[in-house]
Amino acid sequence: MLPVDSVLDLAGKSKLSLLGMGFEVSSWQFDVSSDVTEPAGLATRCEVDGIEIAIETTAGAHSAYAAFQGDEKTAVVPLNAGWEGFMVTDDLEATASVLLSCKNWSPKEGSGILVTADSPYDTEVTEPIRLKLAQVATGTARRAAEKTGCETQLGDPDKLTAPETATRTVSADAATGTCKGMTSVPTVRETAGAQAPVEACVLVGSLRLFAEYGPFSDASDAVVNGKYGGHDDPSGVDSSTAWTSATCPGALGIGYYHASPVEGSDRSFKSTPLTKSERTDLQRFAEKSAARHGCVAPAALP
The missing domain is CATH 2.60.120 (Jelly Rolls)
Structure with missing residues (x-):
């Protein structure tokens, strides 16, 4: 092969x-x-x-x-x-x-x-x-x-060309890739918004957003606890993760879209809930990624 x-x-x-x-x-x-x-x-x-x-x-x-x-x-x-x-x-x-x-x-x-x-x-x-x-x-x-x-x-x-090796840091209103349309922070780190089974966007100083498909959404050890990235519900918020999901074609399976605090942060979503604009950013990030992959519209956050 x-x-x-x-x-x-x-x-x-x-x-x-x-x-x-x-x-x-x-x-x-x-x-x-x-x-x-x-x-x-x-x-x-x-x-x-x-x-x-x-x-x-x-x-x-x-x-x-x-x-x-x-x-x-x-x-x-x-x-x-x-x-x-x-x-x-x-x-x-x-x-x-x-x-x-x-x-x-x-x-x-x-x-x-x-x-x-x-x-x-x-x-x-x-x-x-x-x-x-x-x-x-x-x-x-x-x-x-x-x-x-x-x-x-x-x-x-x-x-086919050689992929880049790093993300690009830009102002949120100048983002054209995975962070396009984000409004909750002034600065973001992104890559091109091309189809990929894993996509990421960092809201600098706030949240990191991931989209994962197929084996990348269901290969984690936690998935035995639920098919939505290890959760039982298609969308939700716990202390460290806010997530939504979508049904996607073929081997893409379940699209799993989630937000967590940036590395080094001790933020808990229980004591410091997502703001309205952060919730909107996660939902928009999920919708744009799902559309690129031909998935149905992601579930609404509770």
């Missing part, structure tokens, strides 16, 4: 390397969930000369949060060219994730395909490396769909 040329390019190797010593390739299969009867060949994890790639069904996925854990300091930058995916980058490594909905797969068959690919651990994450990693992740997703009979819509490989 791997796009050989792209993987070798990311590893900095030629095809002759496949015949030589010191080039390591390994793979192994695993089950994603006892509730999923995945297609033959899934789920599988591959390691190619320091590059790790996981290919699995979106339902019951194990690797959704391989690198990204929802922290405020990690930029969640969307892929482009029509791909449902994103990349996160730190000083030493980058991870790209791509999600495909399979129109002919039910949730019991896995719903879709999730590919997670890590850059080589001993290579500086430059712009060319980010582009090569994006090509590996999207190329693997395409080949996995072909091999498993997944009927899906792919992005354009020829228009």
